[in-house]
Amino acid sequence: MTDIWSDRRQAYVESDAHRGGDDLELLVSWAAGGRTALDVATGGGHVARRLRAAGLEVVTTDAAPGMRPDVVSRAEHLPFADGSFDVVACRTAAHHFADVRAAVREMARVSGDRVLLVDTVHMGDDVEQAEMLRDPSHVRNYTDAEWAGIVVEAGLVLDHVVFLPHTFDLAAWLARTGCQGEEAERAVVLLGERVAEGRLTLDKIAIRAGKGSEV
Numbered sequence: 001m002t003d004i005w006s007d008r009r010q011a012y013v014e015s016d017a018h019r020g021g022d023d024l025e026l027l028v029s030w031a032a033g034g035r036t037a038l039d040v041a042t043g044g045g046h047v048a049r050r051l052r053a054a055g056l057e058v059v060t061t062d063a064a065p066g067m068r069p070d071v072v073s074r075a076e077h078l079p080f081a082d083g084s085f086d087v088v089a090c091r092t093a094a095h096h097f098a099d100v101r102a103a104v105r106e107m108a109r110v111s112g113d114r115v116l117l118v119d120t121v122h123m124g125d126d127v128e129q130a131e132m133l134r135d136p137s138h139v140r141n142y143t144d145a146e147w148a149g150i151v152v153e154a155g156l157v158l159d160h161v162v163f164l165p166h167t168f169d170l171a172a173w174l175a176r177t178g179c180q181g182e183e184a185e186r187a188v189v190l191l192g193e194r195v196a197e198g199r200l201t202l203d204k205i206a207i208r209a210g211k212g213s214e215v
């Protein structure tokens with residue numbers, strides 16, 4: 001696999017689209033009561049930072065060594081025993097996974113209690129095309145129905161689904177992946193009314209799922 005992510009670490013640590021957001025608050029509240037957590041595809045480490053601040057012991061994984069995770073690993077093969085963590089979280093990364101079903105199955109396997117997922121939700125073909133122009137490593141944003149299927153197929157019980165609009169700086173979003181010139185112009189056209197006054201709004205889906213009826 002070509003590692004395009006390792007050189008992007010600083011950009012993702014500083015990213016306004018990643019370092020804050022209501023979804024982070026939600027993840028922290030959904031992790032309450034857990035003692036240990038795994039942050040899958042940690043990127044700039046924002047989920048891990050927030051969960052540690054809330055008192056959890058957190059291990060981070062990412063496929064890119066340059067993201068400096070505790071453990072370098074693809075989400076599709078997590079090198080941990082069954083039920084190793086109370087909470088397994090994965091934020092704004094699943095749309096890059098080659099095999100999202102295998103990844104969520106692995107998250108379910110290594111979780112002892114709950115899996116928390118946040119990602120950009122499917123907003124139609126134009127947004128998908130814009131995402132791919134901006135970052136060819138984009139695989140797909142999934143609809144809420146697709147997410148429900150992925151979660152249930154992994155053997156989890158779907159507990160909560162929340163939709164959150166997420167607004168951030170458009171130029172910084174394009175620059176993070178080096179998208180410029182005609183490709184950037186075309187992406188902005190495809191995004192249509194989601195762009196206003198230099199800011200882009202994409203919708204996120206947040207999912208809380210459990211291993212059983214105790215969630």
Ligand SMILES: C[S@@+](CC[C@H](N)C(=O)[O-])C[C@H]1O[C@@H](n2cnc3c(N)ncnc32)[C@H](O)[C@@H]1O
Nearest residue numbers: 005018041042043046063064074075091093096
């Ligand atoms: C947008 S960043 C992650 C954002 C981060 N979770 C946050 O909340 O700010 C996407 C991350 O997914 C990682 N990644 C991409 N494909 C992966 C895979 N198959 N398994 C694990 N990590 C992967 C990249 O290396 C990158 O660090």
